[in-house]
């Protein structure tokens with residue numbers, strides 16, 4: 093049995109504004125008292141794990157320990173089938189890594205998502221016009237308590253990598269991700285639609301079933 097949230101404040105342990113917006117919207121109906129890592133001035137831990145689960149747990153435990161409160165972290169990414177699952181767990185620093193290899197010493201702090209998406213497109217194009225464009229967004233949500241307890245929930249959504257980018261809503265790779273069964277990208281569909289079908293929503297549904305089982 094996993095430990096349950098008991099009404100104390102919950103730290104949303106992310107430094108990504110897009111994720112914070114989505115997690116806040118998903119949590120809203122459950123009356124959880126939330127505070128973000130940014131509001132608490134928590135440092136951004138180095139993500140040294142090799143899986144989404146490892147990194148989500150690492151971020152949740154770091155925040156829970158620093159804040160003395162339960163913390164919810166999210167590790168997520170886009171895995172492209174034809175690229176052997178890349179960028180996957182390295183989605184956030186894909187641009188930094190690619191450019192670092194090209195030009196060591198350059199400052200990559202301002203992540204440029206357009207470049208990162210273009211890099212994926214470039215690698216797909218190298219494989220020819222009939223390349224398999226299927227891909228998947230994965231999301232692992234982890235809750236950690238200051239005493240060391242933890243709970244993990246995994247979600248995913250399958251789709252297609254679409255080029256050029258379309259839409260202005262959402263964040264990160266949303267403009268190039270078309271979920272299965274739809275024609276629009278997540279960035280065109282917007283928060284409400286995305287909330288009903290995303291990798292984050294899938295993981296969150298498992299969190300709700302476990303943490304808030306009595307909610308109708």
Ligand SMILES: O=P(O)(O)OP(=O)(O)OP(=O)(O)OC[C@H]1O[C@@H](n2cnc3c(O)ncnc32)[C@H](O)[C@@H]1O
Nearest residue numbers: 106107108166167168169170183184263264265266
């Ligand atoms: O670690 P935190 O502070 O939560 O923020 P981050 O941006 O570094 O997040 P990750 O380490 O989990 O990296 C995941 C990256 O995958 C991308 N990503 C994850 N979920 C996404 C979504 O719903 N829509 C678009 N891109 C997403 C986005 O580029 C993220 O930066």
Ligand SMILES: [Mg+2]
Nearest residue numbers: 108139167184
């Ligand atoms: Mg990160």
